[in-house]
Amino acid sequence: MKKLNMMIALLVIASVILAACTPAATEAPTQAPAPTEAPTEAPTAAPTEPPVVEPTAADCPKAEVFCVGLVTDVGKINDKSFNQSAWEGVLQSQTDGVADIVQYIETTDAKDYAKNIGTFGDAGFDVIVTVGFALGEATVAAATTYPDVNFIGVDQFQAAETDGVAGLNFPEDQAGFLVGALAASMSKSHKIGAVCGTDVVPPVWRFGEGYKAGAAYADGMNGTTTEVFVVYHSDVGFDKTFTDPEWGAQTATSMMDNGADAIFGCGGITGNGAITAAAQAGAYAIGVDTDQYLTLPEAAPRMLSSAMKLITPGVAELIAAAKDGSITYGNVFGDAGYAPYHDVAGEVPAEVSSMMETLNAALLDGSVVTNVPPVKP
C-alpha cells in the first residue's frame, strides 16, 4: 500500500514537472517572433532605405541565405587545433561575405555524429563542415540523407568519391618535409627528433616520414649528416595516443639526452608535451597543424616553427567554391606550410631562411617532391 502511495506521489510530481515545463514552451513562441518583428520595424525607421534584415538561422532554408554549419569531433571549438582552425575558416567565409549564417555544434559523444550533422541538415544549411577523420562515415551517410547539402570533411580521406562530399586533405609530408629541413639546418649537434601520435593514422605517419625526408634533403644541401629520431606512440589506443603529454615529454627528454637539440611534436597533446619539454630544456620546439607559437605559450619562447596544414584558408576556399558551384567532390588538397620563427628569428641565419623560402616554393610548384607514399606501406 505504501509503495502504491509512493507511485501516486511520483505521478503527481511528474505532472508538476510537466506543468512547470509548459510555461517555458508557451513562452518560447513569444520569444521566437522577435526576429521576425525586426523587418516590420526596420522599414518604418528608414522608409526610403531598402529594409536591412539580419537573417537568422531560421532563414537558412531560403535559397538567398547561405548558411554554413560546423560539427566538431569529440572536442571543443577552441581546441587550438583542427576544430578551431576549421571554425576560423568558416568565420573567414563569413567575413568575406560568402556565408550569411555560421554556426557550430560541439560533439560530446561519437554516437551523436549523425544527430549533430542532421541538426544542420534539417535546418536547411547549405554547407556542413565536419572536422576530423572520425566523422568520415557519418559525413558520407549524411550526404545521402541531405543531397542538397555540400559537405566539407576536414582531414577525411575519401577512399571512394561520394556525391556532395569534398574531403579536405593536406600534404602532411610536405609540411613535415619543410620543418625537417629546417630542424636539420638549425641543429648544432646534427641530431633531431620527432615525437608523434600513432603511425596508424596516415596523416601522422606522413608528417613523421616527411620530417625524415626533409632532414635528408637539407643534409644534401648543407653537406651534413643528421641523425633523425622519429618515435610514434603506437603502443596505446586511440583514446590515449594523442592525449599523453607525460609520455611525450619523457620521449623528448630521452631524445635530448641522446643529443637531439630540435624536437618536432606531431600528435595532439602528446606532441605538445614533447615540445614543451624541449623548449624548457632550451632545445628548439617545432609545432604541428597550426602555428603553435600562438597556442602553446609554454613552448613559445623556443618555438622554431610549426608544420602547418593551412586548414583555415582551405575551408574558406571550399565554402566559397560551394557557393559559386565550382566545388569538386572526392579528395581536395589544401596547402602545407611552415610557421614564422617568432622569438627565435634572430637565431635563424639568412641563408637558412632563404633556403626555406625556396624550398616552400619548390614544394608548392612540384619541383621538389618528398617521395612519401600516401599510406604506410
Place this chain on the structure above:
Amino acid sequence: MPSEKQTNSLSKFISSLKQFIEWIDPILVPLLAILTSMIVGGIIIKSVGGDPILAYKGLLEGSFGSVELGPVKSQRAISETAVWATPYIFAGLAVALAFKGGLFNIGAEGQLALGAVFSSLIGYALPGWLGVDLPTIIHLPLAILGGLLMGGIWAGIVGALKAYTGGHEVINTIMMNYIALNSTSFLLNGVMKDPSPTNVIARTPLIAESARFAPIFDGLRVHWGFVLALFTAVFIWWLLNKTTVGFEIRTMGANPDAAHYAGVNVKRTIILTMFLSGALAGMAGAIEVTGLNYRHELGFSQGYGFDAIAIALLGKSHPIGVVLASILFAAMRNGATRMQFLTQMPVDLISMIQAFILLFVAADAIVRFIFRIQSKGERVVLTRGWGG
C-alpha cells in the same frame, strides 16, 4: 463549536497532507536542487552574454520536441532522449544496487566497456566460430548475456576481494577501471580491430544482424533496449523489495554486523551485490552495442559509468528515481545539441548544470536552507565509507 465529525475530517485532511509531504519529501530535495541549479545555470548563461530562456527552450525542444519544431523532429528528439537514457538507466541501476548494499561501485565505466567489448565479440564472431547462422532469438540474448556476465565477473572480483581480504571496493573498482579501459583499448586496437582496409579507427567489426535489437519505430533510433531498461528497473525494484536476496542486500547495506547476526551470509552477499551491480553495468554496454551502435568503438560511451554515480545519487538509489534521473540526464545531454545550435553556448554549460544539481543534492542542507525545508526522519545512508 465544530462537530466531532468536522474535527475528524479536518484532522484527517491534515494528517493526509502530512502524509503527502512525507511521500514527497524524498524527491522534494532533488526537484528543488534541479530548480536551483537551473536558476544558477541561467545566471551563468546571462553573465556570459547568453539568453537563458532561449538556451532552456533549446534544451527542452532538443530533448522532448515542441509544436514549433513539428512532429517529425519532435519524435526524433524524444527518441534520441530515450537512446541516451537507455545506458544511463542500466548503469544508474548498477550503482544504485551497490549503494543499497552499502557498496560504492565506481567501476561501472570499466564494467560497461568490457560488457560492450564482449557483447560485440559474441555479436560478430560467434556465428563464425560455430559455423552456423544463429537466429536472433538465440544470438541476441547470448550477446547480451556475454556483456552481462563479463561486467558481473569484473565487479564480482572486487566483491570477492572485499569479502575475503577487506580490500576497499572504492579503490579496487577504480583500479579495475584502469585495467578494463586499457584492455578495451588494447583489444580494439589489436585482435578485435575491424580488419576492413580503410579502417583506421579503433573499433570492432559490425555485429551480425541476428545480434541486433530492432528499432521500435521505423526511422527512429530508439530501440527495444529502452523498454528492456524500464523492465529491468521494475525487476530490480522487485528484487530489492520482494525477495530474500534483496532483503539481505538491504540489511547488509543498513548494518552488516546486524545482518551477520541475523544469519545473512555477508561475504556471499557482498560478492553477489557486486556481481549484480557489475552485470547491470555490463548490460548497459551490451545494450549500446546490440541496440544502437552495432559495434564497440573507443569514442562511444564517454563517461556513462561516472554519470551513473550521479544518477544513482540523484535518484536516491530507488529504481524509479534512477529512471527519472536517467531521463533528466539524457534530456540534458541530448538537448544540449539544440541548445548549442540556437545559442552557440558551450556544451560544457550542461555539464556545469549537472554538477550543480549534484552539488545541491549531495549538500542537501543548502537546498533545505534556501527553501526552508526541515529534515525529517533518518538520513538515507548511501555507503558506509572507509570503516565499512
